[in-house]
Amino acid sequence: MSRKKTQSPLLIERILTGDKIAVSKAMSLIENDDPEAHSILDSIYDKTGKALRLGITGPPGVGKSTLLCELTLCIRKENEPVGIIAVDPSSYITGGALLGDRIRMQKIATDDGTFIRSMATRGNLGGLARTTFEIADLLDASGKKYILIETVGVGQSEVDIVNTCDITAVVLSPESGDSIQAMKSGLMEAADIVIINKKDRPGAEKLENELRSTFELRTGTSVRVPILKTNALLSEGIPAVLSEVKGIFSDMRKNGSLARRRRNNLKTKLCSLLQYNFLKAIKLSQKADRQMECLAEDVLCGKNTPYSDLDSLMVKFL
Amino acid sequence: MSRKKTQSPLLIERILTGDKIAVSKAMSLIENDDPEAHSILDSIYDKTGKALRLGITGPPGVGKSTLLCELTLCIRKENEPVGIIAVDPSSYITGGALLGDRIRMQKIATDDGTFIRSMATRGNLGGLARTTFEIADLLDASGKKYILIETVGVGQSEVDIVNTCDITAVVLSPESGDSIQAMKSGLMEAADIVIINKKDRPGAEKLENELRSTFELRTGTSVRVPILKTNALLSEGIPAVLSEVKGIFSDMRKNGSLARRRRNNLKTKLCSLLQYNFLKAIKLSQKADRQMECLAEDVLCGKNTPYSDLDSLMVKFL
Numbered sequence: 001m002s003r004k005k006t007q008s009p010l011l012i013e014r015i016l017t018g019d020k021i022a023v024s025k026a027m028s029l030i031e032n033d034d035p036e037a038h039s040i041l042d043s044i045y046d047k048t049g050k051a052l053r054l055g056i057t058g059p060p061g062v063g064k065s066t067l068l069c070e071l072t073l074c075i076r077k078e079n080e081p082v083g084i085i086a087v088d089p090s091s092y093i094t095g096g097a098l099l100g101d102r103i104r105m106q107k108i109a110t111d112d113g114t115f116i117r118s119m120a121t122r123g124n125l126g127g128l129a130r131t132t133f134e135i136a137d138l139l140d141a142s143g144k145k146y147i148l149i150e151t152v153g154v155g156q157s158e159v160d161i162v163n164t165c166d167i168t169a170v171v172l173s174p175e176s177g178d179s180i181q182a183m184k185s186g187l188m189e190a191a192d193i194v195i196i197n198k199k200d201r202p203g204a205e206k207l208e209n210e211l212r213s214t215f216e217l218r219t220g221t222s223v224r225v226p227i228l229k230t231n232a233l234l235s236e237g238i239p240a241v242l243s244e245v246k247g248i249f250s251d252m253r254k255n256g257s258l259a260r261r262r263r264n265n266l267k268t269k270l271c272s273l274l275q276y277n278f279l280k281a282i283k284l285s286q287k288a289d290r291q292m293e294c295l296a297e298d299v300l301c302g303k304n305t306p307y308s309d310l311d312s313l314m315v316k317f318l
Numbered sequence: 319m320s321r322k323k324t325q326s327p328l329l330i331e332r333i334l335t336g337d338k339i340a341v342s343k344a345m346s347l348i349e350n351d352d353p354e355a356h357s358i359l360d361s362i363y364d365k366t367g368k369a370l371r372l373g374i375t376g377p378p379g380v381g382k383s384t385l386l387c388e389l390t391l392c393i394r395k396e397n398e399p400v401g402i403i404a405v406d407p408s409s410y411i412t413g414g415a416l417l418g419d420r421i422r423m424q425k426i427a428t429d430d431g432t433f434i435r436s437m438a439t440r441g442n443l444g445g446l447a448r449t450t451f452e453i454a455d456l457l458d459a460s461g462k463k464y465i466l467i468e469t470v471g472v473g474q475s476e477v478d479i480v481n482t483c484d485i486t487a488v489v490l491s492p493e494s495g496d497s498i499q500a501m502k503s504g505l506m507e508a509a510d511i512v513i514i515n516k517k518d519r520p521g522a523e524k525l526e527n528e529l530r531s532t533f534e535l536r537t538g539t540s541v542r543v544p545i546l547k548t549n550a551l552l553s554e555g556i557p558a559v560l561s562e563v564k565g566i567f568s569d570m571r572k573n574g575s576l577a578r579r580r581r582n583n584l585k586t587k588l589c590s591l592l593q594y595n596f597l598k599a600i601k602l603s604q605k606a607d608r609q610m611e612c613l614a615e616d617v618l619c620g621k622n623t624p625y626s627d628l629d630s631l632m633v634k635f636l
Binding site: 038039041042045046060061134263266267269270271273274275278279282292293295296299300302305306307308 | 364
């Protein structure tokens with residue numbers, strides 16, 4: 001195996017033992033796109049693959065953060081270490097307006113077996129998906145048994161992120177009417193499990209029935225998508241979710257679908273890395289920047305349009 | 319000027335006269351990434367640049383859609399045609415749960431001078447930003463004087479989209495506590511105008527004062543960021559917003575900053591188009607797909623890691 005030499009063998013050693021400070025440091029290197037980040041990731045890559053990566057997505061306001069907190073507490077009762085990546089930047093900081101959530105988060109944040117990273121970064125060269133799965137790899141290598149990745153199921157990059165997980169949980173709430181939107185948007189097609197949170201609110205049964213008939217109508221799906229009901233604020237239904245997720249994971253491992261999915265996810269990741277590298281090349285190299293200036297100039301003086309001939313533009317860059 | 323021949327000179331003619339059906343058809347071609355779309359965009363490109371492109375962004379629930387509707391009605395009173403691109407898929411479909419919004423939307427939807435496109439597409443090869451500005455170019459060429467682009471200020475791609483507008487309006491509400499998050503996230507740095515909606519709620523004054531002191535603390539900004547207060551549900555404060563936006567636009571035109579910003583936006587667009595083209599090449603070509611399979615295989619059998627050597631991976635692809 002070809003490994004580049006890293007400057008920090010000690011840092012790597014500490015990451016692999018789950019040292020919080022070392023993991024934090026490596027995360028900052030990843031987020032800052034420090035050249036050392038890739039050499040660290042390269043070195044620890046063969047220690048990844050042990051964690052269950054669960055994507056938790058859904059429309060804003062359905063209670064994803066609360067559910068994620070409760071799920072974490074539930075996993076921690078079994079003494080398994082958990083890594084949390086919150087890609088929705090609004091959830092922890094403004095969502096923290098709910099006192100209950102704050103208390104929950106504090107309980108988690110001070111726990112040594114849990115690592116929380118809130119991804120508030122943006123505008124970083126379209127690299128949010130990249131950063132997220134790199135951080136997931138880091139948490140995985142650091143010994144976390146569960147990696148929970150929360151995204152609001154609205155933006156495209158957020159959905160892309162969830163699609164790099166082993167299992168995707170879509171969270172809905174009865175009142176929101178978001179189920180229709182979720183189905184239209186393709187979010188439901190990615191769902192391995194659906195959680196109806198706020199189950200005490202009117203319409204929970206109706207939503208469940210709607211979802212069941214939709215899933216039944218799907219042609220060509222032999223896989224049953226479980227629908228579970230929770231009330232995360234009251235900690236109701238959480239152990240059932242965890243047990244279902246574990247069951248799905250274990251089935252996927254046995255029937256080979258986990259390996260297939262991870263292979264596909266790997267291709268997605270490689271694409272994402274290549275794309276990021278390409279974008280970095282066209283945005284950050286001085287030569288490319290000059291060429292971009294020339295292209296822009298051609299458009300501004302009417303010699304060309306941005307739509308003229310993308311293929312020949314590409315050739316100019318490569 | 320080199321123009322590729324398009325199959326639909328009639329379609330182009332109809333687009334340029336603002337024919338709704340022709341514009342819709344072209345939008346579908348763009349969204350489906352039909353090869354004809356680029357030849358149409360190429361042909362109409364020299365008719366673009368006349369519209370004022372206003373990006374409207376902010377956290378979920380602050381009332382962006384309502385504000386956008388009211389602003390549209392306000393512009394329509396002056397008889398100017400308006401194009402609306404709603405990138406936040408949840409806003410029009412589920413946000414329509416508010417009866418008031420539905421009535422507003424209907425009023426707009428049946429108006430011949432207004433064109434509304436809701437971008438519910440996702441997962442389309444990272445092309446949401448691309449599709450949005452292509453549709454904005456189309457609306458611009460079709461004679462719309464204002465193009466309003468609404469995105470929820472959460473996802474990265476959404477923020478990228480707003481950054482291709484002439485003017486960015488950030489909408490906040492007093493109660494949400496989102497202002498801190500908005501400032502942290504870099505959303506405020508993009509703001510040309512801040513709108514505090516739901517101004518009758520407690521905390522509006524406080525939020526305004528906080529924002530003013532934050533803006534004053536910014537080093538190196540000679541530009542004053544106006545802060546306006548509205549109550550979109552009661553149609554209060556909307557004409558002032560429109561007048562402020564017009565004033566900013568007119569100032570930007572006079573002092574040359576509009577040309578500078580559009581030049582920068584153009585570079586962003588070109589990058590986005592190139593990136594999209596690159597991604598399409600690595601995702602859709604059979605040869606690239608086989609190569610990606612080989613790369614994935616090398617990683618799976620431990621010969622390589624995804625982080626080994628991106629530059630040499632790049633070379634393999636190009």
